[in-house]
Amino acid sequence: MKKIYQFILLLLLPLSLLSAQVNPKLQAKLDQQAKDIEAKVIEWRRDLHQNPELGNREYKTGVKIADHLKSLGIKVQYPVAKTGVVGILEGGNPGPVIALRADMDALPVTERNSLSFASKVKTIFNGQETGVMHACGHDAHVSIMMAVAEILAKNKSELRGTVKFLFQPSEEGPPSGEEGGAALMIKEGVLENPKVEVVFGLHMLSLLPTGQLGYRSEGIMAAVDGLKIKVKGLGAHGATPWDSKDPIMIGTQIISGLQTIVSRQTDLTKAPAVITIGSFHSGNRGNIIPEVAEMQGTIRSFDVGMQKTLHEKIKLTAEKIAESAGAKAEVEIEIGSPVTYNDPKLTAKMAPSLQRTVGMSNAIVVAPTTLAEDFSFFQEKVPGLFFFVGAYPSEMKLTNPPVHHTADFMMDEKSFLTGVKAMLNLTVDYMFAPKK
Numbered sequence: 001m002k003k004i005y006q007f008i009l010l011l012l013l014p015l016s017l018l019s020a021q022v023n024p025k026l027q028a029k030l031d032q033q034a035k036d037i038e039a040k041v042i043e044w045r046r047d048l049h050q051n052p053e054l055g056n057r058e059y060k061t062g063v064k065i066a067d068h069l070k071s072l073g074i075k076v077q078y079p080v081a082k083t084g085v086v087g088i089l090e091g092g093n094p095g096p097v098i099a100l101r102a103d104m105d106a107l108p109v110t111e112r113n114s115l116s117f118a119s120k121v122k123t124i125f126n127g128q129e130t131g132v133m134h135a136c137g138h139d140a141h142v143s144i145m146m147a148v149a150e151i152l153a154k155n156k157s158e159l160r161g162t163v164k165f166l167f168q169p170s171e172e173g174p175p176s177g178e179e180g181g182a183a184l185m186i187k188e189g190v191l192e193n194p195k196v197e198v199v200f201g202l203h204m205l206s207l208l209p210t211g212q213l214g215y216r217s218e219g220i221m222a223a224v225d226g227l228k229i230k231v232k233g234l235g236a237h238g239a240t241p242w243d244s245k246d247p248i249m250i251g252t253q254i255i256s257g258l259q260t261i262v263s264r265q266t267d268l269t270k271a272p273a274v275i276t277i278g279s280f281h282s283g284n285r286g287n288i289i290p291e292v293a294e295m296q297g298t299i300r301s302f303d304v305g306m307q308k309t310l311h312e313k314i315k316l317t318a319e320k321i322a323e324s325a326g327a328k329a330e331v332e333i334e335i336g337s338p339v340t341y342n343d344p345k346l347t348a349k350m351a352p353s354l355q356r357t358v359g360m361s362n363a364i365v366v367a368p369t370t371l372a373e374d375f376s377f378f379q380e381k382v383p384g385l386f387f388f389v390g391a392y393p394s395e396m397k398l399t400n401p402p403v404h405h406t407a408d409f410m411m412d413e414k415s416f417l418t419g420v421k422a423m424l425n426l427t428v429d430y431m432f433a434p435k436k
Contacts (some may be wrong), residue, residue, distance in 0.1 A: 052106030055170030095161025137204030
Protein backbone atom coordinates (compact mmCIF):
# COMPACT_ATOMS: atom_id res chain seq x y z
CA MET A 1 0.00 0.00 0.00
CA LYS A 2 2.88 2.37 0.81
CA LYS A 3 4.34 1.90 -2.68
CA ILE A 4 0.96 2.58 -4.29
CA TYR A 5 0.55 5.73 -2.20
CA GLN A 6 4.02 6.98 -3.18
CA PHE A 7 3.29 6.29 -6.83
CA ILE A 8 0.02 8.26 -6.70
CA LEU A 9 1.78 11.17 -5.01
CA LEU A 10 4.40 11.24 -7.75
CA LEU A 11 1.71 11.28 -10.43
CA LEU A 12 0.05 14.23 -8.73
CA LEU A 13 3.18 16.36 -8.62
CA PRO A 14 3.05 19.56 -10.69
CA LEU A 15 3.79 19.02 -14.34
CA SER A 16 6.62 21.52 -14.10
CA LEU A 17 8.63 19.36 -11.69
CA LEU A 18 10.76 17.57 -14.28
CA SER A 19 10.91 20.53 -16.61
CA ALA A 20 11.96 22.96 -13.89
CA GLN A 21 15.60 22.63 -14.93
CA VAL A 22 14.86 22.87 -18.67
CA ASN A 23 15.22 26.23 -20.34
CA PRO A 24 11.65 27.39 -21.16
CA LYS A 25 12.95 28.82 -24.44
CA LEU A 26 14.29 25.38 -25.40
CA GLN A 27 10.95 23.77 -24.57
CA ALA A 28 9.06 26.31 -26.67
CA LYS A 29 11.52 25.87 -29.54
CA LEU A 30 11.22 22.08 -29.52
CA ASP A 31 7.44 22.30 -29.47
CA GLN A 32 7.39 24.66 -32.45
CA GLN A 33 9.88 22.55 -34.39
CA ALA A 34 7.69 19.49 -33.80
CA LYS A 35 4.76 21.33 -35.36
CA ASP A 36 6.93 22.52 -38.25
CA ILE A 37 8.06 18.99 -39.13
CA GLU A 38 4.59 17.40 -39.02
CA ALA A 39 4.06 17.47 -42.79
CA LYS A 40 7.44 15.81 -43.34
CA VAL A 41 6.57 13.04 -40.86
CA ILE A 42 3.38 12.29 -42.77
CA GLU A 43 5.28 12.27 -46.08
CA TRP A 44 7.91 9.87 -44.70
CA ARG A 45 5.26 7.58 -43.29
CA ARG A 46 3.31 7.41 -46.55
CA ASP A 47 6.46 6.53 -48.47
CA LEU A 48 7.35 3.78 -45.97
CA HIS A 49 3.76 2.52 -46.07
CA GLN A 50 3.90 2.13 -49.85
CA ASN A 51 7.23 0.31 -49.63
CA PRO A 52 6.93 -2.12 -46.71
CA GLU A 53 9.54 -4.78 -45.97
CA LEU A 54 9.33 -7.87 -43.77
CA GLY A 55 11.57 -8.59 -40.79
CA ASN A 56 15.31 -8.94 -41.48
CA ARG A 57 14.57 -7.74 -45.02
CA GLU A 58 14.22 -3.99 -44.34
CA TYR A 59 16.97 -3.12 -46.81
CA LYS A 60 15.52 0.03 -48.38
CA THR A 61 14.07 1.16 -45.06
CA GLY A 62 17.47 0.87 -43.36
CA VAL A 63 19.23 2.84 -46.09
CA LYS A 64 16.58 5.57 -45.95
CA ILE A 65 17.04 5.93 -42.19
CA ALA A 66 20.84 5.79 -42.29
CA ASP A 67 21.02 8.44 -45.03
CA HIS A 68 18.69 10.70 -43.06
CA LEU A 69 20.71 10.42 -39.86
CA LYS A 70 23.98 11.05 -41.72
CA SER A 71 22.50 14.19 -43.26
CA LEU A 72 21.89 15.48 -39.73
CA GLY A 73 25.51 14.98 -38.68
CA ILE A 74 24.59 12.05 -36.43
CA LYS A 75 27.10 9.21 -36.10
CA VAL A 76 25.61 6.16 -37.81
CA GLN A 77 26.18 2.42 -37.33
CA TYR A 78 24.70 0.40 -40.21
CA PRO A 79 23.84 -2.38 -40.67
CA VAL A 80 23.21 -3.60 -37.13
CA ALA A 81 21.33 -6.84 -36.41
CA LYS A 82 21.13 -7.48 -40.19
CA THR A 83 19.19 -4.39 -41.34
CA GLY A 84 18.96 -2.14 -38.28
CA VAL A 85 20.38 1.33 -37.79
CA VAL A 86 21.89 2.97 -34.71
CA GLY A 87 22.37 6.72 -34.55
CA ILE A 88 24.45 8.40 -31.83
CA LEU A 89 23.90 12.09 -31.09
CA GLU A 90 26.20 13.73 -28.56
CA GLY A 91 24.84 16.80 -26.80
CA GLY A 92 26.83 19.89 -25.98
CA ASN A 93 26.94 19.15 -22.27
CA PRO A 94 27.64 16.06 -20.13
CA GLY A 95 24.65 13.96 -19.10
CA PRO A 96 22.95 10.56 -19.35
CA VAL A 97 22.89 8.18 -22.33
CA ILE A 98 19.27 7.80 -23.45
CA ALA A 99 18.10 5.23 -25.99
CA LEU A 100 15.03 5.79 -28.15
CA ARG A 101 13.71 2.81 -30.08
CA ALA A 102 11.57 2.49 -33.22
CA ASP A 103 10.75 -0.80 -34.97
CA MET A 104 10.87 -1.05 -38.77
CA ASP A 105 9.27 -4.24 -40.10
CA ALA A 106 5.96 -4.85 -41.87
CA LEU A 107 3.66 -7.89 -41.88
CA PRO A 108 2.57 -10.52 -44.45
CA VAL A 109 -0.90 -8.98 -44.81
CA THR A 110 -2.66 -7.93 -48.02
CA GLU A 111 -3.95 -4.39 -47.58
CA ARG A 112 -7.66 -3.90 -48.15
CA ASN A 113 -8.40 -0.28 -47.29
CA SER A 114 -8.86 2.61 -49.70
CA LEU A 115 -5.84 4.71 -48.74
CA SER A 116 -4.27 6.50 -51.71
CA PHE A 117 -0.86 5.24 -50.52
CA ALA A 118 -1.93 1.65 -49.81
CA SER A 119 0.72 -1.03 -50.28
CA LYS A 120 0.74 -3.03 -53.51
CA VAL A 121 3.82 -5.06 -52.55
CA LYS A 122 3.62 -8.86 -52.93
CA THR A 123 5.92 -11.58 -51.66
CA ILE A 124 6.13 -15.30 -50.90
CA PHE A 125 5.82 -16.03 -47.18
CA ASN A 126 5.79 -19.57 -45.76
CA GLY A 127 5.33 -20.89 -49.27
CA GLN A 128 2.26 -18.75 -50.02
CA GLU A 129 1.86 -15.55 -52.01
CA THR A 130 0.74 -12.64 -49.85
CA GLY A 131 0.73 -8.91 -49.72
CA VAL A 132 3.10 -6.96 -47.47
CA MET A 133 1.64 -4.22 -45.29
CA HIS A 134 2.54 -1.96 -42.40
CA ALA A 135 -0.45 -3.26 -40.44
CA CYS A 136 0.86 -2.38 -36.98
CA GLY A 137 2.11 1.21 -37.23
CA HIS A 138 5.85 0.59 -37.50
CA ASP A 139 6.00 2.96 -40.48
CA ALA A 140 4.78 5.71 -38.16
CA HIS A 141 7.27 4.71 -35.46
CA VAL A 142 10.17 5.12 -37.89
CA SER A 143 8.89 8.45 -39.21
CA ILE A 144 8.33 9.83 -35.71
CA MET A 145 11.85 8.84 -34.66
CA MET A 146 13.37 10.36 -37.80
CA ALA A 147 11.66 13.62 -36.83
CA VAL A 148 12.84 13.41 -33.22
CA ALA A 149 16.40 12.85 -34.46
CA GLU A 150 16.19 15.86 -36.76
CA ILE A 151 14.87 18.16 -34.05
CA LEU A 152 17.34 17.05 -31.39
CA ALA A 153 20.23 17.34 -33.87
CA LYS A 154 19.27 20.97 -34.52
CA ASN A 155 19.52 21.67 -30.81
CA LYS A 156 22.41 19.41 -29.82
CA SER A 157 24.50 22.24 -28.35
CA GLU A 158 21.80 22.74 -25.69
CA LEU A 159 21.35 19.06 -24.85
CA ARG A 160 22.83 17.17 -21.93
CA GLY A 161 24.28 13.75 -22.56
CA THR A 162 23.89 11.42 -25.53
CA VAL A 163 20.90 10.08 -27.42
CA LYS A 164 21.05 6.67 -29.10
CA PHE A 165 18.45 6.11 -31.81
CA LEU A 166 17.72 2.40 -32.17
CA PHE A 167 15.93 1.62 -35.43
CA GLN A 168 15.16 -2.06 -34.88
CA PRO A 169 14.37 -4.71 -37.49
CA SER A 170 12.14 -7.74 -37.08
CA GLU A 171 10.04 -6.83 -34.05
CA GLU A 172 7.36 -9.20 -35.35
CA GLY A 173 9.89 -12.01 -35.22
CA PRO A 174 12.68 -13.08 -37.58
CA PRO A 175 12.20 -15.59 -40.40
CA SER A 176 12.47 -19.24 -39.43
CA GLY A 177 16.04 -20.24 -38.66
CA GLU A 178 17.31 -16.67 -38.28
CA GLU A 179 18.14 -14.44 -35.34
CA GLY A 180 16.71 -10.96 -35.22
CA GLY A 181 14.90 -8.21 -33.39
CA ALA A 182 15.77 -6.57 -30.09
CA ALA A 183 17.59 -9.65 -28.80
CA LEU A 184 20.05 -9.58 -31.70
CA MET A 185 20.57 -5.82 -31.37
CA ILE A 186 21.48 -6.31 -27.71
CA LYS A 187 23.75 -9.22 -28.62
CA GLU A 188 25.57 -6.94 -31.06
CA GLY A 189 26.13 -4.34 -28.34
CA VAL A 190 23.72 -1.49 -29.04
CA LEU A 191 23.30 -0.78 -25.32
CA GLU A 192 27.07 -0.35 -24.87
CA ASN A 193 29.76 2.11 -26.00
CA PRO A 194 28.41 4.39 -24.65
CA LYS A 195 26.45 2.45 -22.06
CA VAL A 196 22.71 3.21 -22.13
CA GLU A 197 21.14 4.39 -18.87
CA VAL A 198 17.47 4.34 -19.86
CA VAL A 199 15.33 3.42 -22.89
CA PHE A 200 12.05 4.85 -24.17
CA GLY A 201 9.72 3.38 -26.78
CA LEU A 202 6.26 4.07 -28.17
CA HIS A 203 3.61 2.21 -30.11
CA MET A 204 0.75 3.63 -32.13
CA LEU A 205 -2.53 2.19 -30.88
CA SER A 206 -5.48 2.30 -33.25
CA LEU A 207 -7.90 1.39 -30.45
CA LEU A 208 -7.01 4.50 -28.42
CA PRO A 209 -8.44 7.86 -29.57
CA THR A 210 -6.14 10.40 -31.17
CA GLY A 211 -4.80 12.91 -28.66
CA GLN A 212 -4.40 10.38 -25.84
CA LEU A 213 -1.32 8.67 -24.45
CA GLY A 214 -1.60 5.37 -22.58
CA TYR A 215 0.89 4.03 -20.07
CA ARG A 216 1.12 2.00 -16.87
CA SER A 217 3.69 0.99 -14.30
CA GLU A 218 5.04 -2.59 -14.32
CA GLY A 219 3.58 -5.07 -16.87
CA ILE A 220 1.91 -3.29 -19.80
CA MET A 221 2.21 -6.05 -22.44
CA ALA A 222 2.37 -9.81 -22.04
CA ALA A 223 5.16 -12.33 -22.35
CA VAL A 224 4.62 -14.43 -25.46
CA ASP A 225 5.65 -18.02 -26.14
CA GLY A 226 5.05 -20.16 -29.21
CA LEU A 227 3.34 -23.55 -28.97
CA LYS A 228 3.50 -26.55 -31.31
CA ILE A 229 1.77 -29.88 -30.68
CA LYS A 230 2.07 -32.94 -32.90
CA VAL A 231 -0.39 -35.78 -32.29
CA LYS A 232 0.78 -39.14 -33.60
CA GLY A 233 -2.07 -41.62 -33.95
CA LEU A 234 -3.02 -44.48 -36.24
CA GLY A 235 -4.62 -44.04 -39.64
CA ALA A 236 -7.60 -45.98 -40.99
CA HIS A 237 -10.35 -45.93 -43.57
CA GLY A 238 -12.95 -43.28 -42.80
CA ALA A 239 -15.61 -46.00 -42.90
CA THR A 240 -13.98 -47.89 -39.99
CA PRO A 241 -12.90 -45.29 -37.43
CA TRP A 242 -12.66 -47.98 -34.75
CA ASP A 243 -9.52 -49.21 -36.49
CA SER A 244 -7.83 -45.86 -35.93
CA LYS A 245 -6.35 -43.78 -33.18
CA ASP A 246 -7.82 -40.66 -34.72
CA PRO A 247 -5.37 -37.73 -34.32
CA ILE A 248 -8.02 -35.23 -35.41
CA MET A 249 -10.42 -36.23 -32.66
CA ILE A 250 -7.58 -36.39 -30.14
CA GLY A 251 -6.36 -32.98 -31.28
CA THR A 252 -9.75 -31.38 -30.74
CA GLN A 253 -9.90 -32.86 -27.25
CA ILE A 254 -6.46 -31.40 -26.52
CA ILE A 255 -7.61 -27.97 -27.67
CA SER A 256 -10.60 -28.16 -25.32
CA GLY A 257 -8.39 -29.40 -22.50
CA LEU A 258 -5.95 -26.53 -22.93
CA GLN A 259 -8.74 -24.04 -22.32
CA THR A 260 -9.46 -25.54 -18.91
CA ILE A 261 -5.90 -24.70 -17.88
CA VAL A 262 -6.85 -21.02 -18.05
CA SER A 263 -10.48 -21.27 -16.97
CA ARG A 264 -10.14 -23.84 -14.16
CA GLN A 265 -6.49 -24.18 -13.16
CA THR A 266 -5.11 -20.62 -13.20
CA ASP A 267 -5.74 -17.85 -10.66
CA LEU A 268 -6.74 -15.05 -13.03
CA THR A 269 -7.12 -12.62 -10.14
CA LYS A 270 -3.32 -12.65 -9.93
CA ALA A 271 -2.63 -11.93 -13.61
CA PRO A 272 -4.23 -12.56 -17.02
CA ALA A 273 -3.27 -15.57 -19.12
CA VAL A 274 -4.15 -16.76 -22.61
CA ILE A 275 -3.66 -20.05 -24.49
CA THR A 276 -4.79 -19.90 -28.11
CA ILE A 277 -4.53 -22.48 -30.89
CA GLY A 278 -4.55 -20.64 -34.19
CA SER A 279 -3.53 -23.36 -36.63
CA PHE A 280 -4.68 -26.99 -37.00
CA HIS A 281 -3.64 -29.21 -39.91
CA SER A 282 -4.35 -32.87 -40.57
CA GLY A 283 -5.26 -35.14 -43.43
CA ASN A 284 -6.02 -34.52 -47.09
CA ARG A 285 -9.17 -36.51 -47.92
CA GLY A 286 -12.58 -36.91 -46.35
CA ASN A 287 -12.63 -40.71 -46.20
CA ILE A 288 -9.11 -41.20 -44.81
CA ILE A 289 -8.32 -40.87 -41.11
CA PRO A 290 -4.72 -39.61 -41.08
CA GLU A 291 -1.87 -40.63 -38.81
CA VAL A 292 -0.78 -37.16 -37.67
CA ALA A 293 -2.38 -33.88 -36.63
CA GLU A 294 -0.35 -30.73 -36.01
CA MET A 295 -1.39 -27.52 -34.27
CA GLN A 296 0.27 -24.25 -33.44
CA GLY A 297 -0.65 -21.61 -30.91
CA THR A 298 0.43 -18.82 -28.61
CA ILE A 299 0.77 -18.48 -24.84
CA ARG A 300 0.45 -15.09 -23.12
CA SER A 301 1.26 -14.36 -19.48
CA PHE A 302 2.32 -11.57 -17.12
CA ASP A 303 3.86 -13.51 -14.24
CA VAL A 304 7.08 -15.55 -14.47
CA GLY A 305 5.87 -18.22 -12.04
CA MET A 306 2.53 -18.50 -13.81
CA GLN A 307 4.31 -18.73 -17.16
CA LYS A 308 6.32 -21.74 -15.97
CA THR A 309 3.20 -23.43 -14.57
CA LEU A 310 1.29 -22.88 -17.82
CA HIS A 311 4.07 -24.57 -19.75
CA GLU A 312 4.05 -27.57 -17.42
CA LYS A 313 0.27 -27.95 -17.54
CA ILE A 314 0.11 -27.62 -21.33
CA LYS A 315 2.61 -30.43 -21.70
CA LEU A 316 0.85 -32.62 -19.15
CA THR A 317 -2.63 -32.01 -20.63
CA ALA A 318 -1.65 -32.75 -24.23
CA GLU A 319 0.39 -35.82 -23.42
CA LYS A 320 -2.16 -37.43 -21.10
CA ILE A 321 -5.15 -36.81 -23.40
CA ALA A 322 -3.24 -38.43 -26.27
CA GLU A 323 -2.12 -41.29 -24.03
CA SER A 324 -5.70 -41.94 -22.93
CA ALA A 325 -6.60 -42.60 -26.58
CA GLY A 326 -3.59 -44.78 -27.25
CA ALA A 327 -1.74 -42.08 -29.17
CA LYS A 328 1.22 -39.81 -28.48
CA ALA A 329 1.52 -36.02 -28.28
CA GLU A 330 4.80 -34.17 -28.75
CA VAL A 331 4.78 -30.66 -27.25
CA GLU A 332 7.26 -27.95 -28.21
CA ILE A 333 7.21 -24.57 -26.46
CA GLU A 334 9.35 -21.80 -27.95
CA ILE A 335 10.21 -19.07 -25.47
CA GLY A 336 9.48 -15.67 -27.01
CA SER A 337 9.53 -12.14 -25.66
CA PRO A 338 9.29 -11.49 -21.91
CA VAL A 339 6.77 -9.17 -20.24
CA THR A 340 7.03 -5.55 -21.39
CA TYR A 341 7.77 -4.20 -17.93
CA ASN A 342 7.81 -0.46 -17.23
CA ASP A 343 10.18 0.32 -14.38
CA PRO A 344 7.96 1.75 -11.58
CA LYS A 345 10.38 4.50 -10.50
CA LEU A 346 11.03 5.56 -14.07
CA THR A 347 7.31 5.53 -14.90
CA ALA A 348 6.50 7.73 -11.90
CA LYS A 349 9.36 10.07 -12.76
CA MET A 350 8.37 10.49 -16.42
CA ALA A 351 4.56 10.51 -16.12
CA PRO A 352 4.56 14.35 -15.90
CA SER A 353 6.28 14.47 -19.29
CA LEU A 354 3.46 12.48 -20.89
CA GLN A 355 0.88 14.57 -19.04
CA ARG A 356 2.47 17.79 -20.28
CA THR A 357 2.30 16.46 -23.85
CA VAL A 358 -1.47 15.91 -23.98
CA GLY A 359 -2.83 17.23 -20.67
CA MET A 360 -3.64 15.41 -17.44
CA SER A 361 -6.99 14.03 -18.62
CA ASN A 362 -5.55 12.57 -21.83
CA ALA A 363 -2.52 10.82 -20.30
CA ILE A 364 -4.30 7.74 -19.02
CA VAL A 365 -3.21 4.67 -17.09
CA VAL A 366 -4.28 1.76 -19.30
CA ALA A 367 -5.05 -1.85 -18.45
CA PRO A 368 -2.41 -4.43 -19.40
CA THR A 369 -2.83 -5.95 -22.85
CA THR A 370 -2.13 -9.53 -23.87
CA LEU A 371 -0.39 -8.29 -27.01
CA ALA A 372 3.40 -8.59 -26.83
CA GLU A 373 6.48 -6.53 -27.71
CA ASP A 374 10.15 -7.42 -28.00
CA PHE A 375 11.01 -3.97 -26.60
CA SER A 376 10.87 -6.03 -23.40
CA PHE A 377 14.36 -7.39 -24.11
CA PHE A 378 15.78 -3.87 -23.77
CA GLN A 379 13.88 -3.46 -20.50
CA GLU A 380 15.55 -6.58 -19.12
CA LYS A 381 18.91 -4.81 -19.46
CA VAL A 382 18.12 -1.19 -18.52
CA PRO A 383 15.12 0.63 -17.00
CA GLY A 384 12.59 1.36 -19.73
CA LEU A 385 9.26 3.05 -20.35
CA PHE A 386 6.98 1.89 -23.16
CA PHE A 387 3.74 3.75 -23.90
CA PHE A 388 0.90 3.95 -26.42
CA VAL A 389 0.02 6.83 -28.74
CA GLY A 390 -3.68 7.04 -29.55
CA ALA A 391 -4.22 6.82 -33.31
CA TYR A 392 -7.93 6.10 -33.69
CA PRO A 393 -9.16 8.05 -36.75
CA SER A 394 -11.54 10.69 -35.43
CA GLU A 395 -14.01 10.23 -38.30
CA MET A 396 -14.56 6.55 -37.48
CA LYS A 397 -17.06 5.09 -35.05
CA LEU A 398 -15.70 3.27 -32.01
CA THR A 399 -17.88 0.26 -32.86
CA ASN A 400 -15.71 -0.38 -35.93
CA PRO A 401 -12.09 -0.15 -34.79
CA PRO A 402 -9.23 -0.59 -37.30
CA VAL A 403 -7.57 -3.51 -35.52
CA HIS A 404 -3.80 -4.06 -35.69
CA HIS A 405 -2.51 -6.93 -37.86
CA THR A 406 -5.57 -6.80 -40.14
CA ALA A 407 -6.06 -5.83 -43.77
CA ASP A 408 -8.16 -2.80 -42.77
CA PHE A 409 -5.67 -1.30 -40.31
CA MET A 410 -5.24 2.46 -40.49
CA MET A 411 -4.20 5.38 -38.29
CA ASP A 412 -5.09 9.02 -37.86
CA GLU A 413 -2.14 11.00 -39.24
CA LYS A 414 -2.87 13.76 -36.70
CA SER A 415 -1.57 11.39 -34.03
CA PHE A 416 2.00 11.43 -35.32
CA LEU A 417 2.67 14.91 -33.93
CA THR A 418 1.66 13.66 -30.48
CA GLY A 419 4.26 10.90 -30.77
CA VAL A 420 6.99 13.35 -31.75
CA LYS A 421 6.19 15.68 -28.85
CA ALA A 422 6.00 12.85 -26.33
CA MET A 423 9.43 11.48 -27.29
CA LEU A 424 10.97 14.95 -27.22
CA ASN A 425 9.50 15.69 -23.80
CA LEU A 426 10.65 12.38 -22.32
CA THR A 427 14.17 12.77 -23.71
CA VAL A 428 14.79 16.36 -22.71
CA ASP A 429 13.04 16.10 -19.35
CA TYR A 430 15.14 13.08 -18.43
CA MET A 431 18.31 14.92 -19.48
CA PHE A 432 17.57 17.89 -17.26
CA ALA A 433 15.96 16.08 -14.31
CA PRO A 434 17.91 16.57 -11.07
CA LYS A 435 19.87 13.52 -9.97
CA LYS A 436 18.99 12.04 -6.58
